[in-house]
Amino acid sequence: MKLYGSFTSPYVRHCRIALMQSGLDWEMVELDIHGNEAPGTPTLRVPFLEDGALKLTDSTPIVKYVREKAGQVFIPDAQDLDRYCLANTLLDSAINLFLLERSGLDLNANAYTRRQQLRIERILAELDSAPLPQVGELDDADYRVAVGVAWGQFRNRFSIDGRDNLQRLLDIADQDPTFADSAPTISA
Ligand SMILES: N[C@@H](CCC(=O)N[C@@H](CS)C(=O)NCC(=O)O)C(=O)O
Known part of the structure; x- marks a missing residue:
């Protein structure tokens, strides 16, 4: 495929x-x-x-x-799926703001883009309160949160200073060979 x-x-x-x-x-x-x-x-x-x-x-x-x-499972639990969806909403807002800023828009001059910035901070706070997986036991909600937070760091789109669980999640994910091998390296 x-x-x-x-x-x-x-x-x-x-x-x-x-x-x-x-x-x-x-x-x-x-x-x-x-x-x-x-x-x-x-x-x-x-x-x-x-x-x-x-x-x-x-x-x-x-x-x-x-x-x-592949005979594996994709997020059977509703609460876990909700965390996955929160990470998607975070990413959708952060990527939209990234592309709008690149196209010349002043993000602070617009009520809707300011709302998206607030949404990002609120979701980061919520995700930071979730339980952490063990090393080697990430499920697809964990992966979605980890790729989202890692992208935000890679593009400097938001800070996770003081969000110790999210920082720890990235440390746990970095010990996963597929997460480490898929890290973005090109600054395009
Ligand atoms: N809901 C989609 C979102 C995909 C998405 O936003 N992709 C971005 C790249 S990270 C994109 O192609 N953006 C181009 C654009 O919005 O024009 C998914 O989960 O696949």
């Missing part, structure tokens, strides 16, 4: 982690989402996945599909 994406995207990173852990046959096709060529997905976003006739356009169904195809 083919995963289309960039090496800096946290959503793509989570898909890569699931694929690396799956033992399945897959390849990554690197895409520049900011280039002139429209990617082959209606969302105009990455990741997307092709497996024969199947096309998936969002990281959540991609991770679920890969896990289940």
Whole structure:
């Protein structure tokens, strides 16, 4: 199967982690989402996945599909799924602000972008209060929070100073070979 994406995207990173852990046959096709060529997905976003006739356009169904195809589970617990969704909401706001700022918008001059900044801080506080996994026992909610927080540090989009649990989660995740091997290295 083919995963289309960039090496800096946290959503793509989570898909890569699931694929690396799956033992399945897959390849990554690197895409520049900011280039002139429209990617082959209606969302105009990455990741997307092709497996024969199947096309998936969002990281959540991609991770679920890969896990289940490999005989693994994808977040059966509602509260854990909620934490996964909080990390997605954090990332959606942080990435939108990143792209809007890059396009020249003053984030402090707009009520809606200020609300998104507040949302990021509130979600970080909530995620910081969650229990931590053991080393080597991360589930997909843990991975989603970890790739999101790591992306925020990589792009300098938010601080986790004083958020000791989130810092500890990154330390635990860094001891996971697939998390470490999928870290973004390109400053694009
Ligand atoms: N809900 C989507 C979000 C994907 C997403 O926001 N991808 C970003 C890259 S990290 C993107 O392609 N952004 C381009 C744009 O918004 O134009 C998912 O989980 O896959």
